Amino acid sequence: MKKFIKEFKDFALRGNVMDMAVGVLIGGAFSGIVTSLTDNFIQPIINMIITRKFYSLEEVAGYASAFGSSVVNFLIMAFILFLLLKAMNKLLTIGARKPEPEVPAVKICPFCQSEISINATRCPHCTSHISEDEEEVQAETAEA
Incomplete structure (x- = not known):
């Protein structure tokens, strides 16, 4: 059982797996920005062109606020992931020995x-x- 846990730890903490996990999480957070962009900017512009109805300043401010909120959420998520990866890399290097400098022969x-x-x-x-x-x-x- 110890060998199985060690193998899983080596697999899970390998660079490729961590990069993929970060990519999936950042991709999920970025999809919120894309959804907000289409819902709060592109769709109202298309509706305005089709119906020829202009939005009031309060409606435009609401759309901009919703988009800004999704951008802030993305930045918070990216910062938290950065801190987690930085802490994990620090933990991985605690037990590692530094190579000794070579003495010329x-x-x-x-x-x-x-x-x-x-x-x-x-x-x-x-x-x-x-x-x-x-x-x-x-x-x-x-x-x-």
Whole structure:
């Protein structure tokens, strides 16, 4: 049973599934905007053209208010989804370990520019001594 729950958790929290869920919820909320646009703007304009009846200022304000309300509802829904996904991503990264930076295994000889072991004090190619000061100069030139 533990394996089944772990598999379900891995499936449900995978990026594709979360993206699809957000898309469905945002699509549902956006359909309210489209419905409000057609009911409160397009349909009254069509009715006005067909019946040649002009709407009063109060009716137009009512239509605009209803459309504005649906836009605000959409924005609230989108903001809540954003906060939920942000919290879920934060929870998923709590147990994850950060990768440790790689320690280079080789360095470059400042005299012959060949790769040598990081622990070498003498270059096997040109047999020159590698001192700590030269390594610092080499590190500074590598950064630039």
